Amino acid sequence: MKAFKLGNDFIFGTATSSTQIEGGDKNNTWYEWSKEGKIRDLSSPFTACDHWNRVEKDIGLLIELHVQSHRMSLEWSRIEPEPGQFSKDAIDHYRKEIKLLLKNNIEPLITLHHFSDPLWFKDMGGWMEAENIEFFTEYVEYVVKNIGDLVCQWVTINEPNVYSTLGYAIGIFPPGQRNIFKCFKVMRNLIKAHIKVYDLIHETREREGYQGKTIVGYALHIRIFDGLSFLGKKTAQCLDYIFHTLSIVGMTTGHLKFPLSEKGYINKRRTTDFIGVNFYTRNIVEFILCPSFYFYHLLNDKDLSKNDQGWDIYPEGIYRVCKKYYKKYELPIYITENGISDRYDNRRPKYIGNHLFQIKRAIDEGVDIQRYYHWSLMDNFEWIDGETGRFGLYHCNFQTQKRTPRKSAMLYAEICYYKEVTQKMIEEFSLE
Numbered sequence: 001m002k003a004f005k006l007g008n009d010f011i012f013g014t015a016t017s018s019t020q021i022e023g024g025d026k027n028n029t030w031y032e033w034s035k036e037g038k039i040r041d042l043s044s045p046f047t048a049c050d051h052w053n054r055v056e057k058d059i060g061l062l063i064e065l066h067v068q069s070h071r072m073s074l075e076w077s078r079i080e081p082e083p084g085q086f087s088k089d090a091i092d093h094y095r096k097e098i099k100l101l102l103k104n105n106i107e108p109l110i111t112l113h114h115f116s117d118p119l120w121f122k123d124m125g126g127w128m129e130a131e132n133i134e135f136f137t138e139y140v141e142y143v144v145k146n147i148g149d150l151v152c153q154w155v156t157i158n159e160p161n162v163y164s165t166l167g168y169a170i171g172i173f174p175p176g177q178r179n180i181f182k183c184f185k186v187m188r189n190l191i192k193a194h195i196k197v198y199d200l201i202h203e204t205r206e207r208e209g210y211q212g213k214t215i216v217g218y219a220l221h222i223r224i225f226d227g228l229s230f231l232g233k234k235t236a237q238c239l240d241y242i243f244h245t246l247s248i249v250g251m252t253t254g255h256l257k258f259p260l261s262e263k264g265y266i267n268k269r270r271t272t273d274f275i276g277v278n279f280y281t282r283n284i285v286e287f288i289l290c291p292s293f294y295f296y297h298l299l300n301d302k303d304l305s306k307n308d309q310g311w312d313i314y315p316e317g318i319y320r321v322c323k324k325y326y327k328k329y330e331l332p333i334y335i336t337e338n339g340i341s342d343r344y345d346n347r348r349p350k351y352i353g354n355h356l357f358q359i360k361r362a363i364d365e366g367v368d369i370q371r372y373y374h375w376s377l378m379d380n381f382e383w384i385d386g387e388t389g390r391f392g393l394y395h396c397n398f399q400t401q402k403r404t405p406r407k408s409a410m411l412y413a414e415i416c417y418y419k420e421v422t423q424k425m426i427e428e429f430s431l432e
Helices: 029-035 055-065 088-103 119-123 130-147 160-168 180-208 230-253 316-329 348-364 383-388 407-418 423-428
Strands: 011-015 069-073 107-113 153-158 215-221 224-227 275-278 282-285 333-337 369-375 394-396 403-405
Touching: 011 107, 011 407, 029 119, 055 088, 055 403, 055 407, 069 153, 069 369, 088 107, 088 130, 107 130, 130 180, 153 160, 153 180, 160 180, 160 215, 160 230, 180 215, 180 230, 215 230, 215 333, 224 230, 224 316, 230 282, 275 316, 316 333, 316 348, 348 369, 348 407, 407 423
Parallel strands: 011 069, 011 369, 069 107, 107 153, 153 215, 215 275, 224 282, 275 333, 333 369
Antiparallel strands: 394 403
8 A cells, every 4th residue: 555645625534323322212123122132242222332421522532533524313212202292302412412513623414314213103114104204204304493503414314225124124123024025115215205305404404594505415335246156246236236226226316216116106306415335345145045145144255354243354345336336426425434343453444544545546536535434433332233343443341431542543533634644654553
């Protein structure tokens, strides 16, 4: 690796989600899922990082990192604990947090839905029922009216492809269904919800007279599927279509492709201001009649290093993804998540450096990548992996709630400050 600069206009940030760090909420589907014993280490998001009570200290970590932006999500179940009943205390809490970010020149990128749902929403059928989109719309309108004066930039829905596939086809996320037709139905409704609130956010901020350019997008989990044999390559193409193409086409253009297409539904227009890419790994695939195989029982490339979960570390993948989708849509790209589960932090510094190098490579070839959000600020409740998935720049002791900077945090702070990877960094942090 050679030293490289990202440029003064490039924005560096970190990403978190409410369910994974806040703690203290029992009104969401992931708390219920944990109480059913579905988390591998039997931990619970009720503990997490206790961020709800430690906002000021945690924003202090962001200041230490010199980030220019922070991607955070709001907990729907806190803001709307019962259908149609909104909590002023919850929205005031988020206003205070966002104001503190802005006071420290950290621009918020707010995610409105990041995997968790209120229990009342689940009991009404959740995303399986098209009419329930209206509940999400009402929640979004309330949020934008109440914090839209502070926030210009929004992610509507995080990883709708993961939510629908892992929750309704593979069954390892709530609600634990295993029905591909339900998966497609949920995917369709998530896309339609995104399209609806894309317009709503723009219209609400304009109607309320809020200042600043409104920017609305989504964050999609995109991984490389590569097959080695003829059948493996065909399988990879099929997976790419189901896991990526259906969602990215729908949420970018408003077009529902087969099998999501719906009689009488036509909405072909741009429905995003940027493409949010969550990139972590590549999968080597071969045909097998077991859907979970393609995501959790992986064929690995023996020549590549792995993260703690056994995922291949494949930096070139972020270049391939950005090149592919920028060529197709010519929209700005935000890397809304990129990170590694690495308890001992002996791979994360190189992971960061190599992925940024590939991002710079794409930028030099004309791809408009504007931001990079590292996942994550600190160790958190990592969904079905619980407290064992260590993705943080800061180590979190979940018993004492002490945050300790890892070596990678020091590297990332330097990168964020100088907006470059220098030869000194390469040598000091062993990035080659």
